[in-house]
Amino acid sequence: MSADMRTRLSHVELPNPILTAAGCGGSGRELSVFYDVSRLGALTTPSITLAPRAGRPTPRTAETPSGVLNAVGAQGPGVDAFLTSDLPWLLQQGARAVVSIAGGSVAEFVELAKRLTEQPGVSVLEVNLSWPSMEDRGRPFAADASASAEVITAVRAAARFDVPVFAKLAPDVPDVVAIARACVAAGAEGLSLINTVPGMAIDVDAARPALAAVTGGLSGPAVRPLAVRCVWQVHAALPGVPIVGMGGVMTGRDALELILAGACAVAVGTANFQDPFACPRILRELEEALTARGIERAAEAIGLAHRPSERQPR
Amino acid sequence: MSADMRTRLSHVELPNPILTAAGCGGSGRELSVFYDVSRLGALTTPSITLAPRAGRPTPRTAETPSGVLNAVGAQGPGVDAFLTSDLPWLLQQGARAVVSIAGGSVAEFVELAKRLTEQPGVSVLEVNLSWPSMEDRGRPFAADASASAEVITAVRAAARFDVPVFAKLAPDVPDVVAIARACVAAGAEGLSLINTVPGMAIDVDAARPALAAVTGGLSGPAVRPLAVRCVWQVHAALPGVPIVGMGGVMTGRDALELILAGACAVAVGTANFQDPFACPRILRELEEALTARGIERAAEAIGLAHRPSERQPR
Amino acid sequence: MTVVAPAIAERFRPGQFVAISVGGTGSPMLMRRGLPIHDVKPDYGGTVEFVFPADLPGAGWLAERRVRDSLDLVGPLGRPFPVPRDPVHCVLVGSGYGSAGLFMLADRLQQRGSRVDFVLGATSADRVFGALRARRMGQTATLATEDGSLGVRGRVTDVLPQVIEDARGDVVYACGPMAMLRTVAAVATEFAIPSQVAVREIVGCGTGVCMSCVLPVIGEDGITRMVRSCVEGPVFRGERLRFDDVGTIPFDALGAPGARGPVEGFRER
């Protein structure tokens, strides 16, 4: 007996809850060398931008304890190449695509949402709100509830009605629930939590920043406690809103931790660097963990750790 | 030849830059079983509150990858017992005391600052701004520049003029520089960066939060990239303001990383749990690291990684 | 596991523990594990033997250590079992790997002329620690396993009253999981004899600085305080430890949230 792993992101049903995280699963082709990407719940694309981007200079990544700092800077081919090459390839594989978008202004987000949903193929549009706003001196949209809501309102209006819009939030705000509420009020059908946390490392021998870009985003197991906390707080405040949880998931147990906190799907980022088979392995481990606990449907585990506790004598 | 390790927190000179972090070195008595606490640059006390506090229920701590979550809740004897017992003991050992204070309102902070600096003995007053404000529905002062500034203005006015006031800030804000500026404008002579980051873990077997208090503060090497980033950003913006850097320092190399980022002293927290000799060991390792690099005075290394880079061909 | 640690071996007194660090330099596991000392021996200048449960986080790493690897441990830590000056009848109760802490105590008690009776138990026979040794050392040794695979079927606390009666016990010493200590203390109280219980799971620093390991304990002055089991324990008098309130801050504890203290915010640090 194996568990029923199906889950839903708003009205979109996925065969299982394990996704790649944006920018961590390549175009899908890289991982398809190792396994069939249609076995993923979905592949989340790197954040797509209007123009092609060369990204940031190297070194772009640095190892920190149980974490990785990155300042890749969303290197990518731009929306045109994505639509003519990457997306058709994914659909041809039978894979589902969560398409992440990033723009420096509301207008750019709108343009991206329109272009990407003109044709069918995009299962979910994930709005990367950690992107620096050109209109607010490089401050990320996700730092502010009203800036976030403005983007979401515009994207929701521009995207095809049947493509759910998920807002991807940053954890480094004093009140993530306030930002989440604002996004949902603005029309987001769901939330993706969390993006990387701004961090930095110094190469002590060179006495220089380890990254060419000086600061970068921290990911990996180091940030999992932040992810669990954000998912928990947002699920407690907005129990009906689907959450894609992510941050430091390396094993099926870690995925289960986010599901118990309230995530209905789990995205795997940095783990793909450590293990090219991470996603199918985590899916299998999650399935085993659920079965071992007598849980027959993954959906039953969502938010389970929130149930009121009977005080047990210890 | 060994390096000159002296450093200054505002006008207060310390024999070396290695401090214990608030709440991580006990009253000093616990560590004095292992070494003479006068060998520390200073001992930072747990945050002192007006009344005695029993703290939060257990489990209070949980291990996470390269991190520790804690919700101790500042268990402590209160200011009276501190003044009659802990502080005199520290002074008798020849140790220097950075006294951390925490209150739920501006009035509590003022009362604490007055009581603690009436008599000499306190080297530096560290204001724990991560404490929840009773006046703002439990929102921490450190989440907001004006709430932080209000506390600092009042504490600066209440404390003896010759006791420097350091504001201890939280890293989980979109713009730590803005909070730092507000505190310095309000009269803080220095800054302590960083406090723990709100996080959470779930015991996957019990399907329950691992901490009785549900959420807790994340510390340890997992958060060091956040500490380095905050120290770097604040030092870049306010180069003349002394910074006590902390967050995940386990070795002399880690201490040097924060010093290169701009800290003039480094506080050691979680490492004391892992190794009771952590502080003297880190001090020795730091001294060796400086000497190995031909740096004769610790002070020369402060902020060194900020020097403009001659682009090297790689 | 046996390690060469002369300084610990020399100073050790029964009931104390060692705090070990797992995973080596740069380990992602930052907290120490407090483990009962099973034995100290004069070999190689002084060795210390301790026992760890197979499900201890880091047990895999510990099991992989080989001869001559070095291990980072701090000890002996904590307050030992108080040992009566005069000969008395002592009942020693241990569950699972907690039994490990009792044999040095038995030795010390017997040196002082006390009578020692053992009650050891675990979930199943393979988890009973030191049954043979208990049989050799004790006046009697009663074994209990939950599945009945060794000795009586049941828990140590099921057989304890009979043992106290038969041995005419004057005092009970115990080491094991909290729920078992609670019942042991209750049984001792029924017999109107003192109990000395050693709590077992201490994860944190072991040295008193992290405040992880607090338990509500009634002081000499009748006031309940949240005390650290690593420095003020691991041994407590059974009737002083408020078992029912473990995992809470009793409302009448010193500094419990009340009218005077600051409110508890949703995220306090």
Place this chain on the structure above:
Amino acid sequence: MTVVAPAIAERFRPGQFVAISVGGTGSPMLMRRGLPIHDVKPDYGGTVEFVFPADLPGAGWLAERRVRDSLDLVGPLGRPFPVPRDPVHCVLVGSGYGSAGLFMLADRLQQRGSRVDFVLGATSADRVFGALRARRMGQTATLATEDGSLGVRGRVTDVLPQVIEDARGDVVYACGPMAMLRTVAAVATEFAIPSQVAVREIVGCGTGVCMSCVLPVIGEDGITRMVRSCVEGPVFRGERLRFDDVGTIPFDALGAPGARGPVEGFRER
């Protein structure tokens, strides 16, 4: 270090690498290290031998592995050295542990009837890798150490021109640190012969998903792109790799920050 890995051994072609994971399950080190494959052998169904530098983060852990421990490695990865169909004169240049990648290539070239001349170097004699083997295999083997402790005092690139001339080299193959590859490529250009250089330090995923390892490379179409050395390399044609611009995004690279792209914020994710 030699590991049993039949699937890698079978598919391997010279120039490819393995991406190894260090620290075991739950390791705090999350990135893979790309290491040149030194040798594959049919023993035990197929073994793979690779070399790692002593200062590689995680080298301590690797060195502690013992016989029969398992190791997590992915490979063979990357594009191999192109090997000419017809016999030509090949000069193989290696520095430090980068030399390791050249011997299988030499073997393959010699099988096709090509002449192979080696130039190997390092900072000091103890860091020169495979000097004996090079002497055995190569038509000539020229050694250079910076401290003169073995062979000529100096760098491999100091002696390379003479070797190319003497051997009447048609093509240069090289593996070593970036600065050395840069000079090798420049020397080859001076001789108007092609160079194939394998970059060595690949830390990240090794599989093309993390985007850590990009270098500015001029494509067939003359356009510079930031390409991943783990999947589009590690072997590049020397004249295509813009060595002077490594560590930057050249202004004329596809998608370089310019009029059209979004501005770079102070912290972009």
